[in-house]
Amino acid sequence: MSGNTLGNLFRVTNFGESHGPAIGAVIDGCPPGMALSEADIQAELDRRRPGTSRHVTQRREPDTVEILSGVFEGITTGTPIGLLIRNTDARSRDYSNIADTFRPGHADYTYWKKYGVRDPRGGGRSSARLTAPTVAAGAVARKWLMQEHGVRIRGCMSQLGPIPIPFVSWDAVPQNPFYAPNADIVPELEAFMDRLRHDGDSIGARIEVTAEGLPAGWGEPIYDRLDADIAHAMMGLNAVKGVSIGSGFDCVSMRGSEHGDELGPDGFMGNHAGGVLGGISSGQPLRVSLAIKPTSSIRIERRSVNRANEPVMVQTLGRHDPCVAIRATPIAEALLAIVLMDHALRHRGQCG
Structure with missing residues (x-):
């Protein structure tokens, strides 16, 4: 299986399965000389960790990270950084009823058609469990970006199902399980999720991620555009079905006189472009x-078929997030950090 590595100069390779002994990442290209410890990474993993509220999966994983290589006496050496996260609370028996059937909306069918074999335990390689190594690698990139360039990356939920979440303050985001930037709306979100969980159903959401402090000039024209690489990375996050930059799809109804960000001696007068022009x-x-x-x-x-192509009814048991987006904010932040660090190193290599 290819396609498990993200980046060019800062390269992150993700490995493992949901119910295997461990998951992890190998980071290649991290510059030497940066102080790095497990504590730097663990803080971000704890934000993504399952079982932290009644609104997410109750799988109880500590997500404790181990640094296996690439760090000596607390300093990165420039060699590959190996990160390991052990699985400790897998319940594979929960998936025995779907070993020969395909869950609607899942990758079960496509994995089977491509490889001729699949790991049904928790979704195997297609599980959102594999976002933990991404967050771990992103923590390394976040620290370097802040230390070297003062880049600050933040994210929040801006809509849960039919409920828009008006932005009030970044201070509210770490204070609730939804990463909502609005404390007043949290009781409504909790009531909505309680009803959803009672119904045995699920819902989607919208996540917003920002990076502030970027200098102008990161990115490459045409095929390696900064926004193209961001979209590529974000579409690698489980359950993401759409990515937009700046005004995004709203630009369809905008006129050029409105969308094009004018400039003055003090800089841009708007940001419909979302911080990227020409890639x-x-x-x-x-x-x-x-x-x-x-x-x-x-x-x-739900209706489906089994491996003999016979019609069946499928009910998914086990522990699942009724809204996977609730824990997606730190993952999206990590992916953005990985892409930005990669482009920062590429810019340094080309332009000094």
């Missing part, structure tokens, strides 16, 4: 929006 950063805040589909694993019976 290169403009120095404005980078704005990325993600549309995340409803969780495919639900208790409601």
Whole structure:
């Protein structure tokens, strides 16, 4: 299986399965000389960790990270950084009823058609469990970006199902399980999720991610555009079905006189472009929006087929997020950090 590595100069390779002994990542290209410890990484993993509220999967994983290589006496050496996260709370028996059937909305069918074999335990390689190594690698990139360039990456949920979440303050985001930037709306979100969980159904959401402090000039024209690489990375996140930059799809109804960001002696007068022009950063805040589909694993019976192509009814048991987007914010932040660090190193290599 190829396609498990993200980046060019800062390269992250993700490995493992949901119910295997461990998952992890290998980071190649991290510059030497940066102080790095497990604590730097663990703080980000704890934000993504399952079982932290009643609104997410109750799988109890500590997600404790181990640094296996690439760090000596607390300093990166420039050699590959090996990160390991052991699986400790897998319940494979929950998936015995779907070993020969395909769950609607999942990768079961496509994995089987491509490889002729699949690991049904928790989705195997297609599980959102594999986002933990991404967050771990992203923590390394985040620290380097802040230390070297003062880049700050933040994210929040801007819509849960039919409920828009008006932005009030970044201070509210770490204070609730939804990463909502609005404390007043949290009781409504909790009531909505309680009803959804009672129904055995799921819902989608919208996530917004920003990066501030970028200099102008990161990115490559045509095929390695900064926004193209961001979209590529974000579409690698489980359940993402749409990515937009800046005004995104709203630009369809906008006129050129409105959308094109005018400039003055003090800089840009708007940011409909989302911080990227011609695939290169403009120095404005980078704005990325993600549309995340409803969780495919639900208790409601759905029609499908088995490996003999016979019609069956499928009910997914086990522990699942009724809205996978609730834990997606730190993952999206990590992916953005990985792409930005890669482009920062590429810019340094070409332009000094």
